[in-house]
Amino acid sequence: MSSLEILRFAVRALLANRLRSLLTMLGIIIGITAVIILTALGNGASQYISNQITGLGASSVTVAARAPSGTAGAAAGASSRPLTSADATALADPQGAPDVAYVAPVVQSSATVTSGANSETDTVIGSTPEYFPSSNSTVASGRAYTQAEVDDGRPVAVLGSTVASDVFGAGVDPVGRTVLINDSPFQVVGVLQSKGQGGGFSNADSNVLAPISTVQSTLTGYGNLNQIDVGARSSAVQTAAESEIYSILDRRHNITDPNDRDYQLISSAQIAQVLNSTLSTLSLLLAGIAGISLLVGGIGITNIMLVSVTERTREIGIRKALGAPPSAILAQFLIESVILSALAGLIGVGIGIALTWIPLPGGFRAIIVPTAVVIAVVVSIGIGVFFGGYPARRASRLRPIEALRRE
Amino acid sequence: MVPAAVLPAAAVVPAAAPGDDEHPAMTRTIPRRPDEADVPVLDVRAMSKVYGEGDTAVHALREVNLVVRRGEYVAVVGQSGSGKSTLLNILGCLDAPTSGRYLLDGLDVADLDEQQQSVLRNRQIGFIFQSFNLIPRTTAFANVELPMVYAGVSRRDRRQRTEAALDLVGLAGRSDHRPNQLSGGQQQRVAVARALVTSPALLLADEPTGNLDTESTADVLNLFDGLHSTGRTIVLITHDDEVAERADRVVVVSDGRLSERNGVRS
Numbered sequence: 317m318s319s320l321e322i323l324r325f326a327v328r329a330l331l332a333n334r335l336r337s338l339l340t341m342l343g344i345i346i347g348i349t350a351v352i353i354l355t356a357l358g359n360g361a362s363q364y365i366s367n368q369i370t371g372l373g374a375s376s377v378t379v380a381a382r383a384p385s386g387t388a389g390a391a392a393g394a395s396s397r398p399l400t401s402a403d404a405t406a407l408a409d410p411q412g413a414p415d416v417a418y419v420a421p422v423v424q425s426s427a428t429v430t431s432g433a434n435s436e437t438d439t440v441i442g443s444t445p446e447y448f449p450s451s452n453s454t455v456a457s458g459r460a461y462t463q464a465e466v467d468d469g470r471p472v473a474v475l476g477s478t479v480a481s482d483v484f485g486a487g488v489d490p491v492g493r494t495v496l497i498n499d500s501p502f503q504v505v506g507v508l509q510s511k512g513q514g515g516g517f518s519n520a521d522s523n524v525l526a527p528i529s530t531v532q533s534t535l536t537g538y539g540n541l542n543q544i545d546v547g548a549r550s551s552a553v554q555t556a557a558e559s560e561i562y563s564i565l566d567r568r569h570n571i572t573d574p575n576d577r578d579y580q581l582i583s584s585a586q587i588a589q590v591l592n593s594t595l596s597t598l599s600l601l602l603a604g605i606a607g608i609s610l611l612v613g614g615i616g617i618t619n620i621m622l623v624s625v626t627e628r629t630r631e632i633g634i635r636k637a638l639g640a641p642p643s644a645i646l647a648q649f650l651i652e653s654v655i656l657s658a659l660a661g662l663i664g665v666g667i668g669i670a671l672t673w674i675p676l677p678g679g680f681r682a683i684i685v686p687t688a689v690v691i692a693v694v695v696s697i698g699i700g701v702f703f704g705g706y707p708a709r710r711a712s713r714l715r716p717i718e719a720l721r722r723e
Numbered sequence: 724m725v726p727a728a729v730l731p732a733a734a735v736v737p738a739a740a741p742g743d744d745e746h747p748a749m750t751r752t753i754p755r756r757p758d759e760a761d762v763p764v765l766d767v768r769a770m771s772k773v774y775g776e777g778d779t780a781v782h783a784l785r786e787v788n789l790v791v792r793r794g795e796y797v798a799v800v801g802q803s804g805s806g807k808s809t810l811l812n813i814l815g816c817l818d819a820p821t822s823g824r825y826l827l828d829g830l831d832v833a834d835l836d837e838q839q840q841s842v843l844r845n846r847q848i849g850f851i852f853q854s855f856n857l858i859p860r861t862t863a864f865a866n867v868e869l870p871m872v873y874a875g876v877s878r879r880d881r882r883q884r885t886e887a888a889l890d891l892v893g894l895a896g897r898s899d900h901r902p903n904q905l906s907g908g909q910q911q912r913v914a915v916a917r918a919l920v921t922s923p924a925l926l927l928a929d930e931p932t933g934n935l936d937t938e939s940t941a942d943v944l945n946l947f948d949g950l951h952s953t954g955r956t957i958v959l960i961t962h963d964d965e966v967a968e969r970a971d972r973v974v975v976v977s978d979g980r981l982s983e984r985n986g987v988r989s
């Protein structure tokens with residue numbers, strides 16, 4: 317008998333048992349779809365987060381105030397002191413902190429930014445020119461403000477890309493024009509390059525950067541600093557720079573217990589490390605869930621295949637009694653499982669890929685992992701073909717009468 | 724139903740004189756038997772069949788001997804549970820004896836491998852089961868056509884012969900029906916059509932008329948008579964004496980032993 321006849325038998329049998337065929341396919345479809353989606357989600361999240369990390373400045377340390385933890389701090393609340401300009405000046409001392417390259421004190425305030433009829437509320441960040449490399453901000457057009465402008469307290473501003481397009485309109489170059497920040501006129505000297513979705517945790521594109529002296533005089537007053545960005549001379553001396561910062565600030569803030577500081581150092585390396593470890597946990601979790609889905613799908617396929625072959629042992633007996641050689645029976649059942657598994661595999665991949673196109677909240681996308689797709693397809697189809705083929709092979713070797721007697 | 728007298732078996736199945744190698748594959752896969760004329764079609768020697776082991780062992784056949792010559796029409800009778808189906812299953816190469824020898828056309832079936840046995844079942848033997856054994860969810864047409872597919876008969880020939888066989892058992896109008904849409908008697912007739920469609924040299928029938936009314940029984944028996952008259956060998960199990968009367972010989976099975984009943988027909 318020809319292979320075409322066997323193919324016809326297989327197709328006829330699949331159509332004669334539509335429900336069973338569907339159920340078999342369902343196991344494979346679910347397994348493959350789940351693996352594709354879960355691995356794509358993990359992959360998307362990991363790419364999103366690594367983009368975020370590159371958006372942070374490299375080899376810089378941020379000093380920020382923090383409420384001291386523990387009983388000592390709570391009891392003596394007065395001992396908690398904010399960061400001041402004097403702290404910043406002390407950190408810039410080349411004697412006490414030889415490994416510190418620059419110190420950028422930072423104040424920030426939210427303010428209304430207006431030009432003509434357009435107006436919006438943005439975050440205005442006052443600092444020194446070192447803030448630009450420290451926050452990984454690049455000027456797209458115009459220039460950054462200078463140290464001279466900081467010293468003189470000039471009303472100049474560098475706009476984030478979103479601020480520029482919101483306030484001046486898209487496509488308009490605002491450099492040289494005047495913008496009102498809480499009614500004070502500032503001259504726009506530059507516009508920042510967009511950082512897009514990967515641009516840090518607050519949206520850097522809607523910030524306005526200006527000299528700290530100007531921001532203090534017009535917006536925040538000469539009070540405390542929000543943070544101090546400190547740059548190490550090189551990433552090799554970053555740790556040394558950090559311990560210098562600790563010793564200077566501990567002395568200035570009267571800290572005796574290192575576990576009870578009223579400030580903290582946050583380095584981008586530290587953030588990256590925390591995020592990466594969170595991320596690998598997340599990826600592992602998703603991979604685990606994907607693996608379980610594949611297992612469950614596989615067990616489903618195994619079950620239905622075993623049941624269907626067992627259920628059809630009688631049929632195998634009849635076919636044998638009528639003179640079907642074992643090879644023809646095996647071929648028929650193999651072709652049946654190959655057709656089912658391959659069709660289901662295709663559908664599963666299709667659904668999986670289609671679902672990854674669904675936009676997700678938070679701006680990250682599911683990104684398909686090709687190896688996971690291949691593994692899912694190979695495993696599901698392999699299980700389908702094996703558990704369809706193997707019992708059929710056993711049944712095809714029974715004596716006809718034994719096959720006929722099976723329930 | 725068309726009376727068999729009008730339609731001799733040869734009309735259903737144009738090819739193949741009994742014993743002829745209709746299909747070239749036969750000559751390739753099964754060794755040529757010795758001297759044809761004298762060799763009995765069925766030659767059973769000291770054959771036993773035991774089901775199970777130990778205390779629960781059932782001796783279904785005890786050292787039976789049976790020789791059936793080419794063209795003989797043998798009826799097998801006996802009480803329920805005496806071992807008739809067991810015997811027929813072994814004769815049809817569907818089961819293997821526990822001990823003893825079984826020669827089919829002079830060849831020891833035990834010497835044939837799985838592939839050769841399947842060719843034998845396909846080309847030489849037509850088997851009608853006590854319980855029909857039609858493939859479920861598959862039309863009467865496809866069921867009857869099945870052995871010819873495994874024999875490699877062309878589609879056109881298959882269609883023609885399947886229609887002729889269904890027509891012969893009076894089911895021409897039912898070819899698209901599935902087994903669950905057919906009555907017991909109709910299913911039995913589909914099974915008969917399926918056994919006849921390859922025009923086998925040896926027809927083994929396990930109570931082929933058990934589910935049929937008098938008229939249908941007569942029709943099927945007439946069919947068998949027609950086949951017998953064209954030289955085919957028939958072994959038929961029955962509970963019905965009228966059916967047994969049509970045979971050349973009657974073999975009685977009782978508790979796993981065979982004996983010959985004489986004087987049934989000259």
Ligand SMILES: Nc1ncnc2c1ncn2[C@@H]1O[C@H](COP(=O)(O)OP(=O)(O)OP(=O)(O)O)[C@@H](O)[C@H]1O
Nearest residue numbers: 774775781783801802803804805806807808809810
């Ligand atoms: N698979 C089996 N396992 C164990 N015992 C079996 C098996 N098949 C048949 N037997 C036993 O073998 C004996 C002969 O059975 P068999 O089917 O040959 O009887 P039978 O003559 O065809 O009966 P009936 O007229 O009722 O069809 C019975 O006692 C039966 O119980």
Ligand SMILES: [Mg+2]
Nearest residue numbers: 807808809853
């Ligand atoms: Mg029986």
